Amino acid sequence: MTNTEGKAPWLPPRWFIRTAWRVHRFLYRLGGTRFLREAAPGKGGMLRLVVTGRRTGAERAVILAYVQDGDRLVTLAMNGWGETPPLWWLNLRANPEATAQTVEGIVRVRAREAVGAEREELWRRLGATEGWGDIEGFAAGRPVETPVVVLDPVRGA
Template sequence: MAASPTPPPLINGSSGRRIKDSDRRFIRVLTGTHRRILAAGSGRILGRMGGHPLLILTTTGRRTGRPYSTPVIGIPSGADWLVVASNGGAATQPLWLRNIAASAQVTIRHANQAEPFHARILPASERSQRWPDLVQAYPPYGKMQAKTDRELPVVLLTRTHPA
């Protein structure tokens, strides 16, 4: 197997939506509530966005070693999933992406099933090939990309065992 290209550096942008500390706290509460609703309802309640399933992505904290879970839009890619680290078009990378850069082993909960996955941040060449399809699948990604000067990373989630 050939070595995969080095993933892009996780550089924050200089322009994009700014998230105030007070908004960050609100977002954290809202995300936690949404995550609990998704888990309790097995994804049947508030489990889709733009026609795509919301997955609960669990990463390992790069500093704490604790699990962190957040809902993300999952775009199917065969047996795998693609997720975009949009952070709503903010200038900063989402924290879950930094956790993936430190540890690629993640868990995805979809419906009522949790499975281990390997996360890979796509290099620029592979990202550019997939980007038009992602924007077609979920048009707000194009608007989010236009808000910031950072390139929104795309992550490929691959099952670590056969489905």
């Protein structure tokens, strides 16, 4: 699975990606929900996910791109398309309960990895969504499969 030129897409250096994440978190602290975007049909949104640290038990927040699938929120567990999983995903695997904040409000969610036919369908939808880029090409450059993460709302929360 590569892009049309047959080579893996270019990725910025790791220091650049980490700096961009820090800037994004800083801007969120300054502007709050102004930097979140609502997902629309064919267009991804931005949410703030608050997870519990698997070692510290402290709250950790990250801004993620997502698509809406009914009442579920769907994202990819990628670390700048690097090989290692993002820390937020490792934290969710240890404790799947989290809080997702979108422009529509805050909701308690339970995270899980999509598998099989569900994963393939959601992967296809993510790839067809504006803003995700060439996910097939980026994924081809990784030695591991990119997890598709489903954030199911917790009923009664």
